Amino acid sequence: MVECLPWHRDTWARIAGREQHAHAYLLHGPAGIGKRQFAERLVALLLCHSPMSGEPCGHCKSCSLLAAGTHPDHYIVQPEEVDKAIRVDQIRALVEFVVQTSQLGRRKVILLEPAEAMNLNAANALLKSLEEPSGDTVILMITHQLSRLLPTIKSRCVQQRCPTxxxxxxxxxxxxxxxxxxxxxxxxxxxxxxxxxxxxxxxxxQGGLEQRSAVVEGLKKLLKQQASPSQLAESWNAIGLGLIFDWCYDWMQAVLRYQMTHDETELGADDMAKVVQYLADKSSTSKVLALQDWLLSNRQKILAKANLNRALLLEALLVQWAMLPRAR
The missing domain is CATH 1.10.8 (Helicase, Ruva Protein; domain 3)
Known part of the structure; x- marks a missing residue:
């Protein structure tokens, strides 16, 4: 059985203890806090034939089929490729599943993750099933970015924030x-x-600490003119764009904070503290703000799974980074 994470126990007790469940739940919160685990436990509970004290029994036919990944009344929708959108034909297949009769005579349960990966056509195709679900069907949706969902999607679900x-x-x-x-x-x-x-x-x-170290050392070399933007962009092929942009955005925020306050406790993590202080002293605030805006804009494109040229995007970032201390 999927583990109930310690910080979710109170939330689980409230949801699992309901006598009647909603036709659609929207679980939201930051990525990496266990929303998928929470949803999978809820799937097991909703499908279980003999739940006990708000927990799936783990032994009935339904629980056994679910554990084997062959439950006929359980349907999962997710991007067919990593970092791609959930397409409208996937939602149409979901709708066909919704109108079918439960094969085990109980409810059907759909798990969709991440909800923000639905493109506009896919989200609109789901609205009818959310508004008027067929039979005893429960749709569980997980989102890491609640603000990116259509209001019409959010309004048709019971929204449950999962705590950090x-x-x-x-x-x-x-x-x-x-x-x-x-x-x-x-x-x-x-x-x-x-x-x-x-x-x-x-x-x-995944070696994230080593990747962070590679980015930090690369940016230091760039500022010392010991490495070119194209060389660094190529050497970072194994590092996720999202991580690089998150880190760079955080560092720009730290630069701005130090420019405004000169508070050395606000320089951020030790690995980049000296670089942040150097950039704050040597860069114009207008250029820092411009790079921060650029990072935020392109980070949104990365999150939206836009078709981006990775090499060109990284080179553009690194060129702007290298120009910062020369921008006064």
Whole structure:
């Protein structure tokens, strides 16, 4: 059975204890806090023939089929390729599933993630099923970016925010999951991902600390004119665009904060503190603001799965970064 994460126990107790469930739930919150695990537990509970004390029994025919991945009344919708959109034909197939009769005589449950990956046509195609679901069907949707969903989608669901753990709970969980990760590394990972423990675990397993170090060292070399934008862009092929843009945006925010306050406690993580201070002292605020706006605009395109030329985008970022201390 899927683990109930410690920081979700109160929320789980409220949802699982309902006598009657909504036809559609929208689970939202930052990525990496366990929304998928929460949804999968709820799928198991909703399909279970003999739930006990707000938990799926784990032994009935329905639970066995679900565990085997062959439950006929469970349907999953997600992008067919990583970082691609959920297309309208996928939603049409979902609608066909909704109007079918349950094969095990109970409800049908659909899990859709991430909801913000639906393109406009796909989201509009889902509205009818959300408004008038056929039979005893429950649609569970997960979103990491609630603001990107159509108001008409949000208004047709029971919205449930999934809580983010406090730092102590997150570190305790990470320590249990990652025995090779030190306390200092756990804390650093959480700082890099905004406190989301599952993202921190994934980042560690994918070499995120090493990737961060490569980006930091690369940017330092760029400022010293020891590396060119094209060289760095090529050397960062294995690092996610989202991570690079998140880190660079955070550093620009730190530059702006220091320019306004000269408070050295606001320089951010130690690995870039000196660079942030140097850029704050040597760069014009207008250029920093312009780069911050550019980062934010292109970060939104990355999140929206736009078809971007990775090499050109990184080179454009690095050229602007290299020009900052020359911009006064």
């Amino acid at each position: 753990p406090n730092t102590d709970d997150a570190i305790a969980w990470l320590d249990a999951q990652l025995p090779d990760c030190s306390f200092e590394q756990c804390r650093a990972l959480l700082a890099l991902v905004g406190g989301s423990p599952l993202r921190a675990a994934t980042l560690f397993q």
